[in-house]
Amino acid sequence: MQMKNFGYLFAGLASFWAVAFVYLWRLARETSRLQEQLASIEQRLRDR
């Protein structure tokens, strides 16, 4: 593969993957945080 403008190609494809992965990671982190929060609220409601 000829290397001319390869840096731009790499940056273009990498930025696509980076944005998608960061967003997916953020969703996963937020989901697990809310699961914990919801479990704790449900526990508090059951304890009363």
Next chain:
Amino acid sequence: MTVLVAIGATASIAALWATLFYAPTERIMGHVQRIFYYHLPAALTMYLAYGLVFLASCMYLWKRQERWDELAAAAAEVGTVFATIVLITGPIWGKPVWGVWWVWDGRLTSTLVLWLIFVAYLMLRNYGGGGEQVARFCAVLGIIGFLDIPIIHYSVTWWRTLHPEAVVMTPGSIGRGVDPTMLYTMAISMVFAALLFSLLLTVRLRLERMIRRTAAAQQLVRERR
């Protein structure tokens, strides 16, 4: 969900392989043109996401059912992720081809305006305090934002500047004059983008329901105090 992830992962590998090794090198732009196989599917997925926002917002204003508001909220966020990808990959492709990162061209400017409208939409959702009024405002903003899509789409025909006119989807034909291997690569990338969108939307929709359930549970705890 597992099936969707497995198919999506396979499609992502196929799209990357086709982009780097199967598609021919474009004669004038060289290898940097391969960004096209990620840039265009991201743009079409952005159209699809904001189309869903439009549909869900209209349905919410008509029926006032919370599920339409949930769908609009999830699709708006995922659409903004794809809009961000479009606004990043475009200038990276444009710099070696046009010699500049950005020009205030009709297509680029209208896409930036769309992105700003939906950033405002997401800020309203996150900091507006929730409730029926915010949902109604967001539905109206989502509809207004969607009206920018036809402007973006036809901007390259109405105002001829730097951004090229459509080559794959032209009125009356799809891919006329384009190398078939380029079209097949584009088709694989489109399938990949559609699967990625489905995955992100499913996860985000699930999260949106969880956010609302948590808020309702917190409200219940406060009321029982």
